[in-house]
Amino acid sequence: MKKKIISMVLTTAMAAAMLAGCGSSTASTATTSTAASAATTSTASSTASKAASTATSTATSTASKDSSVVTTASGLKIGFAQVGAESDWRTACTASVKDTFSEANGFTLLFDDAQQKQENQITAIRNFIQQEVDYIVLDPVTETGWDTVLQEAKDADIPVIVVDRQVDVSDDSLYTCAIGSDFKLEGDKACAWLDAFLTAKGITDTVNIVDIQGTIGASAQIGRTQGLEDAVKAHSNWNLLAETTGEFTQAKGQEVMESFLKQYDNINVVYAENDNEAFGAIDAIKAAGKTVGSDIKNGQIMVMTFDSTKAGLTDALDGSITLDTECNPLYGPKLQEMIGQLQAGKTLDKMTYIDESMFSADTSVTKVTVSGTDYPITALTQSVIDSRSY
Ligand code: GYE
Secondary structure, eight states: OOSSOOOOSOOHHHHHHHHHTTTSSOOOSOTTOOSSOSOOOOSOEEOOTTTTTTOOSBOOEEEOTTOOEEEOOBTOEEEEEEOOSOSHHHHHHHHHHHHHTOTTTTOEEEEEEOTTOHHHHHHHHHHHHHTTOSEEEEOOSSSSSOHHHHHHHHHTTOOEEEEESOOOOSOGGGSSEEEEOOHHHHHHHHHHHHHHHHHHTTOOSOEEEEEEEOSTTSHHHHHHHHHHHHHHHHOTTEEEEEEEEOTTOHHHHHHHHHHHHHHOSOOOEEEESSHHHHHHHHHHHHHTTOOBSSOGGGTOBEEEEEEOOHHHHHHHHTTSSSEEEEOOOOOHHHHHHHHHHHHTTOOEESEEEOOOOEEESOOSOOEEEETTEEEEEEEOOHHHHHTOOO
8 A cells, every 4th residue: 555665663762752752842753843742722621531530540740841740641541543544644643652552651552443434433432432441542534423422432431532633523522632733724834835836936827736635524634625725716827627535545546646637638736635645646647648746837747745754755855746744643642641641630722733844845935824824844855854753
């Protein structure tokens, strides 16, 4: 499935560095990005219903650099309902969670790979409830359809932490707290970059765009697609030719791109909603005898994408991908920190968004501005890629 073999197993030193980052502002070894950390947006507050009262763990509290209290919370049984193994991003996310909640760190982790099927995740959560886990961590395939099973978890008094993607439930007390990406912002930033890039290159003619969407109904798809659709509405020369899901996989991304290329001979920009779809799209473009790259005036097809895995950034360095908007999968240490805080009876923000960067080897745009905030574009070099752990 993967285009390139990349090391998903974190080295001991890297894992140690990540764990040492708990409670401080860095959970990633990447110099240009923080993983699950700094930028937090609070919409409401919550506490874990049973966390403080049933602290079966060895709750070792230490003061972190920013003087918040960090509890290691080892000794707990954690159920993790993972989406699947559809992408390099997902593999890195799984590795981060498994490394953090390892036996060596004193945890029992019940891990379930749902193969991108919500019904499998619902079954997994019911199994976690039966096994009386201390916490359920849910990375939901899609946003809707969680009310019943989350009510069951609540009735069993098991706190649920939603990670990466979000849930859309009628009663937000059905989960304790959430941490993830602001996917609409990712889409907005990518489109602000496209706007600035076209301006920098003096391109005012019609720009024909195709969108290879993620799994329909997943937060990552909803936000990224919405960002593009909003930008298309705001630009009279942006023409969205087609939108089709590539289900966040390389194989489906390739298939969708092949079909787009058969239907349209005027594609200028491919907006792939993750790296793996971009890899598939690049293969399809090359197989059709066309070239990928940023010179759209001269017939190249430009590929923009999301995730910024090492494999994605490697393609971005050679110009096959022109922009890669980061989405950071290293959630393990941050989840451990959050659980530790819940164990200590702390109140956590209901929603925490993580900070994310953007990467391009093309330096004609150095920053974009979205809703009054500036976001720098990191000029991609081999050392930027080498400094990343996924
Ligand atoms: O972009 C994609 C993965 O939910 C952010 O899911 C995640 C997305 C990520 O399959 O590669």
